[in-house]
Amino acid sequence: MTNPLFQKDIISISEFTKEHIELVLKTARELKAHPRNDLLKDKLIGVTFFEGSTRTRLSFETAIHRLGGQVIGFPDAANTSLGKKGETLMDSIRIITSYVDALVIRHNREGAARLAADIAPVPIINAGDGANQHPSQTMLDLFSIYETQGRLDHIKIAFVGDLKYGRTVHSLAEALSLYNAEIFLVAPESLAMPKYILDILDERGIKYSFCKTLEEVIPQVDILYMTRVQKERFDETEYQNLRSKFILTSDMLDTASENMKILHPLPRIDEITTDVDSNPHAYYFKQAANGVFAREALLALVMNKEI
């Protein structure tokens, strides 16, 4: 039977059903346990990062190589015709997609991946479009939750830090709303979760609460999802004040349940102190490593009718 993601564009987590999510996670688990180097054999995948992102790009390229595929692309737009000669994004996409079997695209403009998908003759995989979507990040987050908790249903998760601009928390909250999650929101008022995400949670009957401190949520959750509070959004005094409230240190984890895990989309700056890295609750580096398997799963499913 043809898998439902075969030759499909992967643009937005909002288009994923539970069936799709479970298929991707199952495939990621299988590829983690039993690596396959034939699933992209004779396939050429474009990895075009119009906006730089080292970890995401290397993760995709690793996934392609491990599956036996070939890569062409660029790490940023600066030295491309688009960056240097003013070529339109649409023209760039038309040309590049005439060379490749699928295209991974990252762009700083929201909607760039959808635009590419509308005109491309091959599947498009969104590797992040501005503040909008980053579906492979959501898949690796879900995969990490499943790997650590053995389930996705009824997860208690706290989102901490910048919940306003952080697209990873928006997409993950939306995805977990399919699984009756209980959500704790810990953020400064100026970086609160946007109303449209809360509306989705309300529509799906998801329980969520606003919390003031990390200490109050740590004993209650299965997953502590940390994000970076970006310094440039605040003046220095305000930033120092906020920073002190949203920094996780190892001694705060004494009240955590045994299986509680800390996730972070990375890069981590100073919101998780380095003494947490060796704490058994820390999972963020393994989470980043899981990114390769989640991306392998997406690429394998998009490029193979059956696996």
Added chain:
Amino acid sequence: MTAENQKELSKGKLMVEAIANGTVIDHIAPGQAINILRMFKFLSRNTELTVGFNLRSGALGKKDLIKIADVTFSPSQTEQLAILAPNATVNEIKDYKVVDKYNLRLPHETVGDFACPNSNCVTHIEKGATPRFIIRTDKDGTVMMRCHYCEREFSRDTVLRYNGLESAADK
């Protein structure tokens, strides 16, 4: 005086010159007639135009109304009209008679009519990307418009204001 005007006058209602040919848009939500005039650039056309603001209406309490001579609306223009005036009635007039009458319905989507209010949306840098919105009514009855590209959802009033039109809320 035409028969149509006579009838209106006899009911103690609005008395305006009837149009021989054209369109009467009735039951426009108050405040939206000005948007319709702007969107279709009726004010810059050299055509006979009658506009009523905040007229008494049984159904709406108040309504706007537009009579425009020698203009009929194409199906795509009717969709645009429906975003501004989702419950309005359109009467096509020929030789002083109503030859077609229909109620507007909010369309499922609109293509190329409004720019996206998200300044970082790809539609602002790519001329070939025609702005497109998927339209729905939320549980509070607010008309919401979601950009096909950047996936941001805005209230219809936000989109109208961004596009230089006035929202009903401004009234």
